[in-house]
Amino acid sequence: xxxxxxxxxxxxxxxxxxxxxxxxxxxxxxxxxxxxxxxxxxxxxxxxxxxxxxxxxxxxxxxxxxxxxxxxxxxxxxxxxxxxxxxxxxxxxxxxxxxxxxxxxxxxxxxxxxxxxxxxxxxxxxxxxxxxxxxxxxxxxxxxxxxxxxxxxxxxxxxxxxxxxxxxxxxxxxxxxxxxxxxxxxxxxxxxxxxxxxxxxxxxxxxxxxxxxxxxxxxxxxxxxxxxxxxxxxxxxxxxxxx
Ligand code: SF4
Numbered sequence: 642x643x644x645x646x647x648x649x650x651x652x653x654x655x656x657x658x659x660x661x662x663x664x665x666x667x668x669x670x671x672x673x674x675x676x677x678x679x680x681x682x683x684x685x686x687x688x689x690x691x692x693x694x695x696x697x698x699x700x701x702x703x704x705x706x707x708x709x710x711x712x713x714x715x716x717x718x719x720x721x722x723x724x725x726x727x728x729x730x731x732x733x734x735x736x737x738x739x740x741x742x743x744x745x746x747x748x749x750x751x752x753x754x755x756x757x758x759x760x761x762x763x764x765x766x767x768x769x770x771x772x773x774x775x776x777x778x779x780x781x782x783x784x785x786x787x788x789x790x791x792x793x794x795x796x797x798x799x800x801x802x803x804x805x806x807x808x809x810x811x812x813x814x815x816x817x818x819x820x821x822x823x824x825x826x827x828x829x830x831x832x833x834x835x836x837x838x839x840x841x842x843x844x845x846x847x848x849x850x851x852x853x854x855x856x857x858x859x860x861x862x863x864x865x866x867x868x869x870x871x872x873x874x875x876x877x878x879x880x881x882x883x884x
Contacts, residue, residue, distance in 0.1 A: 702734040702735070704734075704812050705730075705734045705809065705812050705813070708808060708809070708812060709729045712727075712729075712785075712805055713727045713729065714727070715727065715785065715786075715802075715805075717801045717802070718786075718797065718798045718801040718802065719798075720784065720786035720787065720788060720798060721786055723786070723787065723789055724745075724750060724786040724787055725750045725751060725753075725787075726745075726749075726750055726751070726752065726753030727753065727785050727786060728745040728749050728750065728753055728754065728755050728782060728785050728786070728787075729753075729781070729785060730755060730779060730780060730781030730782070730809055731754050731755055731756075731779070731780050731781070732775060732776065732777075732778050732779035732780050733776055733777055733778060733779055734779065734812070734813055735813070736777060736778045736779040736813060736815055737778075737815055737816040737817065737881065737884055738773070738777070738778040738779070738815055738816070738817050738818075738819065738877075738881065739778065739779045739780075739781065739809075739810065739813060739815035739817070739818045739819070740756075740764070740778060740779070740780045740781070740818075740819050740821055741780075741781055741782065741783060741806065741818060741819070741820050741821065741825050741829065742755060742756060742780070742781075742782045742783070742821045742822065742825055742856065743782060743783055743784065743793070743794055743821075743822060743824040743825045743828065743856075744782050744783065744784035744786070744787060744788055744791075744794050745782055745784070745785070745786065745787040746758070746760075746787065746791050746858070747787070747791065748761075749782075749787065750786075750787035755780045755781060755782050756780050756857070759858075759861055760856070760857040760858040760861060761857070763857040763860060763861060764780075764821075764857045767857065767870070767874060770871070770874060771874050771875075771877060771878040771881075772878075779809075779813050779815065781806060781809055782806075782825075783799055783802060783803055783806055783825060783828050783829070784798055784799070784802045785802055785805060786802075793824055794824065794828060799828045803828070803829075807847060810846075810847050810849065811847075815849060816849070816850075816881075816884035817849065817850050817851075817852065817877065817880055817881065817884060818846055818849050818850070818851045818852070819851075819852045819853075819854060819877060820839075820846075820851060820852070820853045820854070821854065821855070821856045821857065822836070822855065822856030822858075822859060823835070823836035823839065823853075823856075824856075825853070825856070826839040826844075826851075826853035827839070829846050829851065830844055830846070830851075836853065836855070839853040840853055840854060840869070840873060843880070850880065852873065852876065852877055852880070854870055854873035854874075854877075855869070855870045855873070
């Protein structure tokens, strides 16, 4: 039993370090909560995953969970045939800030979580730079299933899947939406404008201010864009002050 507890502890610490302090167990989003500093993890104290967001956050969390259950087996488009996991979304169901990417990549498909792996860790650092943690925001994609070889979403796939995101937005009621990357911005706004043009002004999506910035994976590939990304983050920080 002691070895099993140690293995679980190591796994959770690794998971939290690599991804986040939240994970989904039996369909319920939970937060990893550790015993007090210095308190030894034992059979009794050492069940670190104890907080259910359904308990600590009101109504909308349960509604999101129920919506997840409703759509998680979707077969509306061909992408369902290749998915390992349906990637619903992740984070604080009462968040003021919603990040939207285009679609799950390989690691997201493996984990069933959006923005994991190196791009997710960079997103965490971007959040930290403006005083936020992943637990403060909600993160989702336009498509819930991974396109083969990470190709761009097809218009038909976006048309089939976008209503799921729109319903998530109705349930979360964010004050600001941030589209991560050109494809996410173009797909939401139904435009072919370049990212540099999309970044120039705050748009609206479902009557909510929409900011469009670089995808963290693009920043990893092209670090010279980080300065412009920082400008976008500062704009976001200012916008958050007024919501
Ligand atoms: S991408 Fe969206 S519409 Fe297509 S199967 Fe997945 S959940 Fe359904």
